[in-house]
Amino acid sequence: MKTIIISPHHTITNWEGLRLSNFLEFSDFFLELPKLYPQIHFIFRPHPLLFDTIKQNPNLWNDSVESYLTKISRIPNMTYDDTSDYLQTFMDSSALIHDCGSFLAEYLFTEKPMLFIAKRAQANDSFTKHGKDLLDKLYLAYTQEEIINFINEVVINNNDYMKKKRVNFTNKQIIYNQGNAGKAIANDIIREIFG
Template identity: 35%
Template sequence: MSFKHKILALIPLSVKKNAIFNRLVKYYEVFKYRKILKESPKHYESVIREFKSKNSKIRFGVYIAYDSMFGGKKLCEIIKNDDAFEYVKFVIVPNTMRNKEQMIATYNATKDFFIKHYGNESVIDGYDEKSGEFLDRSSLFDAVYIASPYELDKHKFHSLSYLSKQNLLPFYLQYAFSHFKYGDHVIAAVPGVSFLWRVFLNNKFEYDGFKKFSLSSGKNAKISGYAKMDDFANSQIKNRDKKRIIIAPHHSVKSQQLKIANFLYYYDLILRLPKIFPNVEFIFRPHPHLFINLENYGFWDKEKIQNYQNEIKSCMEYSVGGDYLEIFANADGIIHDCGSFISEWLFSGKKGCFVSFDGAVFNQLSKFGKEALKFYDIAKNQNDIIEYVKNVENEKFTNLNLQDVGKNITINYPNASKFIVDEIKKTLKSE
């Protein structure tokens, strides 16, 4: 942890949320990074000129630590079939904030996912497990999609700040909708995000947040729509006899910056639901960090976690990692407290249930988050969850008005990925 983050950790959360405090922090950061903020646009102009002088195809890379954060399935599909690009390669990035055992386990799971879906020749190691060496792969690419905006969980070679200085065009597209003030106060304010060639945002709410909180004042940002959901339009709907409901608890059991997890309030109910509703199929899909955080923060030990996971697997489907759009398409409802799923589920046109037993979420919502949750039932206790399942089972809900949803959520759907690819080509291949 850097000295700056150690100091920030000592400051009360109430102070961090203060608008004046945030402006002062931004002014300080802009002054601190004024040189690189000034030089970044010139650097990218130089990168573009040099690339055009070679008259070559675009070598495209994805830097990814978790398959669940991957928002570029359609993006990579378009690039793979476009003659302007030489290849698409996936650099697997270790999360250095985890202990070594967890880091390697996650690294290998992510690597296996991309090998399975894109082939061994398309996957590149960002880490050598035998030597413990972190690998710089930046020279292999002309344009790079960075799936995570955070800096502290990466080795230098895989960070936004480092890639922004290399001979390539790095960009970030949102791995989730920004439903919380956290998205503005934390993600937009990450210095490295402002050093990137582009930041592709989902809607005007997010763009306004980037203008206000990013060090670049949003000068490198564009509204593209939410590329991650483009492939949802191609989902295969399967015939089924029973209603299916996803249960997706968030990981933030200890977080002070984003306090939305309710798992410890209703983990016992999750196990009872299949008995209460034998004619409903449940799919348990926890956030990848949930059980890691339960152990790391001392809530549950490994034995309790293993026992709970075994019980879950004995009574319902357990879904971990990977592409979940097919699961969404083939479900009739969802019970969750995950920020990213709030708007993603709305693409289905079905009513969802958002869990907030202590009501903490409502103090953290952005303006956009408040708009998105209007389309949900809110569960304030276990009985509310049971009532929601009853309503799904008995088909009491009507489909959502996607025209209303589309004003802020389904922008450019299902062509947000094409918008981004066109932006890359327009920059690197135009005369």
């Protein structure tokens, strides 16, 4: 069974000038996905601060955290994950759908497809040059239809046409010194001391 992680960010309000989260717009749709795809297991793994932010701003959402979690618990092919260790969840998954900035680089290690749910002007306003370089290697969605297309084409039909581009970028820009970090640090110190 394929497994898709859904991981919305906590920035439903401006947080230090950042507003990445699309959770308020897609929360109902996230609960519909398991019904549309009963053959896929969905893991709902929000940023740890999302529900705290909602509780602090209850008028922003037409639901409650408790009610939403109850709805998830009633969906046979969806689980809620709030554990602190997400690395194994990443490795066991088939794909990630999210709007979390930090996951842009972290999930690349899996070499699995990733869909970033973006806001229209977001790439220009919210990301550094490196962040924009990362986004260029991922699937982007702005609508429910684009999310469905990603699931159908990339996850179900295994048409991950961006994989080579994504893996090459990861190997060159993210893990180019894997296993040699200590050696690189020692060499930098030696160069600094001895010229």
